[in-house]
Amino acid sequence: MSKHANQAILLLVLANLLASFSDVSLKVLNGEVPTFQYVFIRQVLSVLLLFPVWIRLPRQTRMDGCGSIAFLRAQFILGGSACAMVAITHLTLATANAMFYVGPILMIPLAMTLLKERPTKDKVIATLIGFSGVVVVLRPEHFHWAAIAGLGSALAMGVSNILVKRLPAEQHIVSTLFWTGVMTLPVALILAVQQWQPLNSSSSDG
Secondary structure (H helix, E strand, O other): OOHHHHHHHHHHHHHHHHHHHHHHHHHHHOOOOOHHHHHHHHHHHHHHHHHHHHOOOOHHHHOOOOOHHHHHHHHHHHHHHHHHHHHHHHOOHHHHHHHHOHHHHHHHHHHHHHOOOOOOHHHHHHHHHHHHHHHHHHOHHHOOOHHHHHHHHHHHHHHHHHHHOOOOOOOOHHHHHHHHHHHHHHHHHHHHHOOOOOOOHHHHOO
């Protein structure tokens, strides 16, 4: 296995670990912070963290990533984040994460539809097995309405991942992440101000 493949696997494991901490923090909030207020604050913090790195890029490189595809992808990420918060708040973490794993599974039919890709027979079989596993975990006889939000999150994240293929291959990853965050802010703010609540330490005390 190549060095780049090993690095990619390591980064993927790290990303999933950080996502797990994020899920736990959402569960602790227990829905006490309005959905889009939380999403807006999180996106603002992401942009602020990326800004010092982004501003050091060459001028032309900094402007990469602010096109129409990036804007569309940002809105899917915004919607997916909101749905994920609803799912985590109202479902057990195990059930919510089972729903999120539908995202990678959906990428096969999405790639066929949007990118005109033709997956191999092995990939189709693996996708069906994965979907069957999700159904077993969800136990449809105990279906909860919030599972629809989880499915919405999985679908939104699947589409946003597919749209990455539409971005220029030479586009800098930091520029992509920065502009994606910036482009989520206007809609997130408009939705957040309608239910904005003052934040205090008691919001995390349960």
